[in-house]
Amino acid sequence: MKSTDIRDDLELGAFLSWGRELHHQGRYEDAVRAFELILGLDRDNEEALIGRNRAVRRAVPRWHWEMLHDEERAELYDRAIRQAVAAAPEALVLDIGAGSGLLAMMAARAGARQVVACEGQPSVAGTTSRVVRVAGYDDAVSVVSKMSTRMTVPEDLPRRADLLVTEIVDCALLGEGILGTIAHAREHLLTPEATIMPSRGRIIAQLVESEPLHRKNHVGKLYGFDLAPFNRLSTLEYFDSRLHRHEHRALSDPLTVFDFDFYTADARPQRTELRVRPTAAGKMHAVAFWFEMELLPGITIDNAPGHDSHWKQAIQCLPAPLHVQPGEPVVLDASHDGESVRFQVVDGVGS
Structure with a gap:
């Protein structure tokens, strides 16, 4: 050698x-x-x-692949993007959290002449540039490998954008920072008259009885041992799960918890008290919640139970089950810190 x-x-x-x-x-x-x-x-x-x-x-999270195969999501965004671009073909489009570049290329395909796709994860951004080039849209779509909150005009955008397209939401809407990101974009990256997609979002919750869901976050006596001390490591907040895949029973009607207008909302914490009237007697193990987003007026997307959405639903288990009865409201304290939603039972004793 x-x-x-x-x-x-x-x-x-x-x-x-x-x-x-x-x-x-x-x-x-x-x-x-x-x-x-x-x-x-x-x-x-x-x-x-x-x-x-x-x-x-x-x-790079694995959910990217499942998300790309979510046909309902793609079709609804494509419809809304086509409608927005048709109304303003000269608009500069900003796609925040571009991922594969799908929404940015949809905008270019709809006729947008200039699209800036912002992607903060470097490995993804590099691949996005390749996807855009192979698809033949690199004359209209440019990729910026940077968090949008670090972008400036004219360094990263030639001018303020006229149309914002984003989908930085998790199963509980807020977990990827959509409130702060859009608020920053409104102040620094968008024209005052810019169209924001999604335009609104709301979080919807329901009381559920489900021993299988409770077991996903709690343990007790098993195999001759008391394993309950391990519960100190269980999550105090929500996790994602497909509600319909677990035996469960709804104990209340769905109700709106928070409603956001993305043209005005910011990431300041909020708190509200909810008086939820049970519709059936049972053991309340968890609060299941999900979102509904209005992309444009008349075009909405959601991850409600029963939908085969890649987002699944958000589940927050109670520390201990709570017996509920019709006619005896359950008082919930619902709060968010700009990125995470949390529920706490105000009245009632777990049993």
Whole structure:
């Protein structure tokens, strides 16, 4: 073996060790870049290919693929985008949280001449540029690899945008920071007359009885042991789950908890007290909640139970079940801190 070959092998080995160490430190984007340096020298290096993919898998959530196959979501956004672009074909479109670039390309396909797609996750942004180029829309769509709250005019946008398109919502609407992100965009990135999509959003909740859902967040005596102390690690807030896949019974009608106008809303915390009238007697194990978004007037999208939405529903379990009866309202304290919704029972004793 030549000395240059030995030196190259040593350098590749050092880069591989560096990439693995970055991964172990949780610096996944840095690990991606380290492994890409190796692939620049040896594009078929299997260790680098696997290392890069492992780091990307940590940095890029798996829900991207399920979301892209959510046909109802895509069709409703496409309809709303076509309508908005048709009304203002010269509009500069800003897509925040662009992901694959799908909504940005929908805007270009609808006739928008200039679209800026903002994506804060570097690995995704780099791939988005490639997707846009392969699809043949790179003459209309430019990708900015940056959080929108760090964008400025004219550095990242040639001028303030006339149409904002975004879908930075989780199963409970607020978890990806939509309130603060849109409020920042209104102040720094949009014209005063800009169209904002979605225009409104509301959170809807319902009391449910479901032992299977309760078991997803609580444990007691099992296998001859009292495992209840492990509950100190259970979530105090919500988790996502498909309600219809768990045996459950609705104990109340759905009711609106929070209603947001994205033309005026900001991320300041809110609190409200709800008097919920049970429609049936039973054991209340959880509050199930979901959202409804108005993209444009007359075009709405939601993740209500029963819909095969990739968003699922938000579930917050009570610390202990609560017996409820019709005619005896359950008082809930509902609050959000701009990003997370939480419920607490004000009246009643768990049993």
